[in-house]
Amino acid sequence: MRERYYTAAWEWGCCGTPLHVGDDVELEVQYESDYAGIMRAELASVLSASLTGVETRHDDDMVVRRGRIVALDGVISDTKWVVTPRTTQDPPIHSMGNGAIVSFGNTAPGEAEGTAVEGTSRLVPVAAVPDADTQPAGTEPDLTVYGEQITAALSGYVITLEVP
Known part of the structure; x- marks a missing residue:
């Protein structure tokens, strides 16, 4: 019987050990x-069978589940960023000579707040967890471009176990 568990990338990065297809493991689910x-x-829209549960190390009421890893997938999700200008105390000033001064205004990068875009998750097969190569390029917003931006980032992993 196969079971699928999701684990957040930050959580596995904090407390997990490397996983590979074929490993016998104990998950806290x-x-x-x-x-x-x-x-x-x-x-639900990207898995052929329902997610059995979540693997977590930072909560109560967990159950130990043993099995052999038969598949690993990175979960890529979109984040919507809103980048706003950030003011500086003193705008950069450049002397042009003969007492002429030019102010270039606010050149500090902006500040960004991001929220997950629901329903954008997709799976990418991986050989190991964690897998740094799974992280898409350009995961952070461009702080010099103000307004809304959408970026893709690794949110976690789906671990598929073959259980006795």
Whole structure:
């Protein structure tokens, strides 16, 4: 029987050890948490079978699940950023000579706030977790361009186990 578990990239990066297809593992999982429900909904359109639960090291009520890893997938999701100008105390001033001064105004990069775009998750097969090569290029917004921007980033992994 196969079971699929989602783990957030930040969480595995904090407390997980490297995983590879073929490894025998013990995962700390939750089946019916709010987190599991949110991830089931987010990944329903990209998984052939429902997500069994979530792997988490930062919560209570976890169950140890043993099995052999038969597949690993990176989960790529979009983030919507809003970049706003950031003011500086003193705009850069350049002397042009003969007492002439030019002010270049606010040249500081902006500040960005990002929110996940629901329903944009997609899977990319990987050989290991974590896998730095899974991170798409350009995951951060361009702080010199003000307004809305959409970028893709690695949000986590789906671990598929073959369980006895």
